[in-house]
Amino acid sequence: MTPTRKKRLAIVALLVLGVGAAAAVAFTALNDNMLYFVSPTDVHAAAAPEDKQIRLGGLVAAGSVQRDPDSLSVRFTVTDGRHDVPVSFEGILPDLFREGQGVIAHGRLNQDGHFHANEVLARHDENYMPPEVMKSLESAGHPPEASKQ
Amino acid sequence: MIFHRLKVGFHRLGSPPTFHKLCRVLSPWLWAGFLLCAAIGLYYALYVVPPDYQQGDSYRILFIHVPAAWQAMASYVIMAILAAIALIWRIRTVEIMTMAAAPVGAAFTALCLATGSLWGKPMWGTWWAWDARLTSMLVLLFIYLGIMGLYAAFEDRRKGARVACILVLVGLVNIPLIHFSVEWWTTLHQGATIRLLGESRMHPSMLPPLIWMTIGVKLMFGAAMLDRARNDLLEQDRRKNWIRQLIGESA
Amino acid sequence: MIPELDYAFYVWTSYGLFAVIMVWQFIQPRLRRRRILAELREELALQSGNYDDPNA
Secondary structure, eight states: OOHHHHHHHHHHHHHHHHHHHHHHHHHHHTHHHHOSOBOHHHHHTTOSOTTSOEEEEEEEOTTOOEEOTTSSEEEEEEEOSSOEEEEEEESOOOTTOOTTSEEEEEEEEOTTSOEEEEEEEEEOOSOBOOHHHHHHHHHTTOOOOOOOO | OHHHHHHHHHHHHTSHHHHHHHHHHHHHHHHHHHHHHHHHHHHIIIIISOOBTTTBGGGGGHHHHHHHHHHHHHHHHHHHHHHHHHHHHOOHHHHHHHHHHHHHHHHHHHHHHHHHHHHHHHHTSOSOOOOHHHHHHHHHHHHHHHHHHHHHHOSSHHHHHHHHHHHHHHHTTHHHHHHHHHHHSOOSSOOOSSOSSSOOSBOGGGHHHHHHHHHHHHHHHHHHHHHHHHHHHHHHTTTSHHHHHHHHHHO | OOOOOTTHHHHHHHHHHHHHHHHHHHHHHHHHHHHHHHHHHHHHHHHHTOOOOTTO
16 A cells, blocks of 8 residues: 555545444434433433423333223323333224324323323334244244333 | 465456456356345245244235345445455455445345334334334445435546545444344344344244345345446546447447 | 235335336436437437438
């Protein structure tokens, strides 16, 4: 390598490292703003302010879904295994919404710790398998480990 | 000895007529390979693999979405390596190849975003969300478009290529951001299914179409990039003798 | 022959987009190449003096 090329290589390396370092600092500072949702534990730790629109993410607790037969109202509990938050919502739920699956509710938290959602999105995990495989896994008592939320 | 021969080969690629010939010879083979892989992949994806236990048939979008996403990022990494070589050695054919990679990478990024949206609507319940993964992928599309725009804005092609190459290296920071966004922050998008280290989260019966499509789009990227590079070279060298000879032969 | 899928609209639109983008990536450089070559041939013919002016 000629000296000119060595110099250019150093400039290129410095450019990439410099931009990388700047980005690392910027995104560390912006960390909280990069989060799309907060967990029930965050809500309990009062990290989530009341009466402000937030996104609550977690799993729909098994057996918690109650649908009103006369309207689109639905109540369920969002859990992360440590804490639970009761959620109410009126509207059409996505196809993937089901007990034990991930969900993200956008709405407000009441004083009494009740969450009123105006939008509910389903979150799917990273596991893919045919239905028969899932059945045999279940009958063998080895359901796939739930994804971290 | 081997190093010397590699070096000679490398320098010969810098010669426009040799590079033009290489593009012309390689392109049809790469396209043929892509067609073969895509035909096998699509057949597996639509006819052979079983539906998913949660998502039914909608997960078949994955066989387009994931290869497109991987290729969008791989194209960028390849483009950045070429850009570094172009900036250090100032080889014109490498500059041209770098710039030819951008539109193809942009096409894969757009395909990834569009299919992701088409998958998100029925499963998540929304076409779009401003989470870290989706946003960083959109930023990648804008970076690609910015590189193409910057290159086109210069009257002097070589100057344009050099300035755009610097933007390529600056934009490289976005690639780890896309990859790790689902680990560093909470996102609507789920984590990685296929892992280089550790066990993948997809049943082996569903893997063949993913593998075929991934290989297929890699070949296609090479083919489309060489096609574009060849055109750029032709346009830049239109007044040169080797082009005149070339046209004379083919006319 | 065509498999019947759930969410057919979303799946087929995705596969259709894939096909359209791949075809476009194949055709676009070939069209451009044809245009460049036609221009160059015209230029060469002009210089060598055996150019048939279509507007004459």
